[in-house]
Amino acid sequence: MSLFGIRKRIRENFSLKVYITFLAAIIFISILFNLLFLQWQIKNLKREIIEEGELLAQVLAHNAALGVFSEKEEQLRSPMEAVLQQQDVVSVSIYNHDGKLLARKHRPGSPPVLDQSPAGKSPADLAAAGSYHETSQGFVFQQQVRVSSYASEEDLYFSESPAVAEEVVGYVRVGMSKQRLRAGIRDLLLRSLGVGFLVLLVGALVTYFVVREVTKPLNRLIGEVEKQGVKVDSTDQLSILSGTYNELVAQLGKAFDTISGMKEDLEAKVHDRTRQLAIANEELSNRQAYLEETNRKLEETLRELKETQAQMVHSEKMVALGHLVAGVAHEINNTTNFITGALPPLGRSVDELKEILAVFEKIDRHGTKKAIVDQLKEAEDLKQELDYDRLLRNLDVLFANIKEGARRTTQIVNDLKNFARPGTAEWKSTDIHESIDSTLTLLYSEYKHQIEVVKDYDRELPLVPCSPSQLNQVFMNILLNAMQAIRGPGRIRIQTRKQGKDLHISIKDSGPGIPEAIRDRIFEPFFTTKPVGKGTGLGLSISYGIVKKHQGEIVVRSEPGKGTEFEIIMPLEGTGESYLAN
Amino acid sequence: MKKILFPIILLLAFLAQPAFAGPSVVVLQSSRLLPYEQARQGLDKVLADHPPSSGAKSIQAADTSLFVLSEETEPQFLKSLIEAKHPQLVVAIGGKALAFAASLATDKPIVYLLVPDAKQILKGRRNVTGVEMTIPPARQLEGLAAVLPRAKRIGVIYDPEKTSGLVAEARDAAAKLGMALVVEKTSSSKEVPDLLARLRGRIDAFWLLPDLTVVTPQTLEKILLFSVMEKIPVLSFSEKHLEAGAAVAVTFDLPAMGEKAGELAWDVLQGGKACKVSAVLPDKVKIEINRTVLQKLGSDYRPERAVGEARP
16 A cells, blocks of 8 residues: 555544554653653662762771871772772772872773863862762762861760861862763663553554544444435545534524524414413403302302292191191091080980989978878889980990090190101101001091001011101101092002011002103102192102101102002111211 | 849749758759769769758758759850859869859859869869869779789870870889880871881780870771781770770779769868868779670780670
8 A cells, every 4th residue: 555545544534543643642652751761760870879979989088087187198098999899980089188199099991081180170179069070981079088086185085976176188089980870871771662662562552442442433423424325525534524513513503493483483372372361361250250140149049949948848838737737627626526516415414314313302301201202203203204224325425425535636636746746856766657657647537538548567666766757747748649649439558567677668559650751750849740739849859858868768669540659768777867967 | 035034033043042941052064974964963962961060051951953054055144043043162064064163253162073174274263172084094004904914015105295294104103013105106196097007016905095186086996996906905094985996994983973072062061171172083993894805806804803894
């Protein structure tokens, strides 16, 4: 592949571009760090050599102090040789205080420049200026040679670190070559190159795998973009991405425009709808006001209806009361007739008895026997004439009639009391048969001539918890309807029985029955088949309500031409909760 | 601040003195060096335990105040403080302490110890006594003979200007002990290595004198090196040289010197005649050896005659 081809490929391949960029960065950083590290290591090595040289110069200055002080070369020889044996030390020179050379030694073959002072500078100047100076061939270390003495005789005895008086007596100079430094630098360079190459190799491999993993999603994206048929007039991957991005941005712009348009339209619609809603809301408010007004009127009507209903119930009660009063008046009249009918014959019989008694009263008990016999005979005659025995029998009959009339009147009064007992809300255990009988007694005048009442009572029936006055009204309504339905001779059969936990009271008449058409309406309020003024249409409706309150029901069975049966079914152990709650 | 502080301290120092306190003694010490401390312990022991004689004051121990010069940063202030205490006696331990005591504006008596060159410091001041820091050469040579009986030729290097008197005394003492001094004179320490070379083969032991010309850190090193190389034991005046390589040291018993100074001080406080004499010599000396050095040098020595040994 030509150079142009390689450049083209790099330009077109994004992954390759990233890889090469990273690799270049790694090379750059590696070189930079290597250089810094190399510089630091060289600095350390140099410092190490300098510290060593300074130490050697100090040691030499110390060891040679007495030799310098006495300026005896033979005393300097040993310390100089000791220092000269050290690595890199190539020359050693010792001077007295005036700069006169006392001794000099140098390693054979070493550069002589290291034991010479720089031009114009004495060893004293150099030692005062600094401990070393560097030349192209090595380092030269200078050190002052000092001797000390005790300040006082007392220090001779006691002072462990005496306050000594020091005096500079000369100078030493140690020359060290740069051979070790150069070798060290060379070694460091080689190691740095080795490490740098290794870092580069590892870096290149790691970068390759990292870039490959990182650009996988990008390559997949480019593949997907190409699959979507996005056409961009460019050849490299980045340009494709860029083009795709631009196109997406343009599409996004269009989308935003559309959204903006829709938003404006939507705002207009929302405005319109809001206005419509406001109108609707106003209408609704008006309707609500209308409804409230209607409701108020309805409530008013309901109240009036309730009042009317109450009046109607009252009327119904009046009608029932009318029947009742008529019946009761008739009965009482009948029973009174027993008494009033018995009173004239009783009066006559009493008069005749009085007459007989008066004859006997006339007898003179002090008169003659004959007169007494005559008067007795007259009296006997009168007794025979008046049929004294019959007279006595009549008296018994008349008294019996009066007694019966009084008894019947008492019975009627008691039944009336039972029927219309005070405390309508009273809930008590009641003998149902007694209630039915009381009602029948009150209705006696209604049925006594042509209707036969047959009682088929279950004598084992227990007392039933109920409101007796209310139930009496039910019995009254149903029985009265039955009696009024039977025109001419007929029969009413009253049956009670216990079935499970319920009480069944059946009142069946032999009337014409209820026509099919109106059978479903008989419990409706105000529904009646009676002529105007004869009924309110509330009797059965009220009865139905009362039985419901007793947690019971009324079942109607009717067959035209054969009669109607009303069956009241209610629990034998009603709690009265429903009744009392209402 | 100091102007206010000073009168306050003076007042407190005055008020602090109890009505029946013992005699006031100021102890001045050059530094906290161990020899000074050891000597002061001997001094304190005598001042604290001395039996009473008579009078109200005699039943009280001496009221001593210690000042260490190396720890004081304000010498002038210290002087004022000491003078304000009106001490009856000043004890100076060390040369610097003596010089300071001599500079005080008081004529109260001074007792000194551990001062080698007291005469130069005092310059004729009167009412002073002390324990001289001198071990007579005879006693030193006796000590050497006791440990190294075979050492007969004793090498000495000295500066005639500094230790000629000592050497003269030593010659007589050596002669009495059957020894001979082999002496080399010098006026500069730089000659010491050469002089040592000249002594090679002529001596059995080398006697190190307390001579500032001969003894420097460099010459001491050279002398001790010479000792090792020539197998010549070194007799030193200080036990500190034993650790460096000397074989024998005849030196001071410091607590005993302190006690001696204490006796002098108590005598002065009691109005004795101690100050009439300029100084006294120490009663006791110590002979210490470095057994390792002696063994390595192959010397024939008598360790039982020594009273102590250098620390290993």
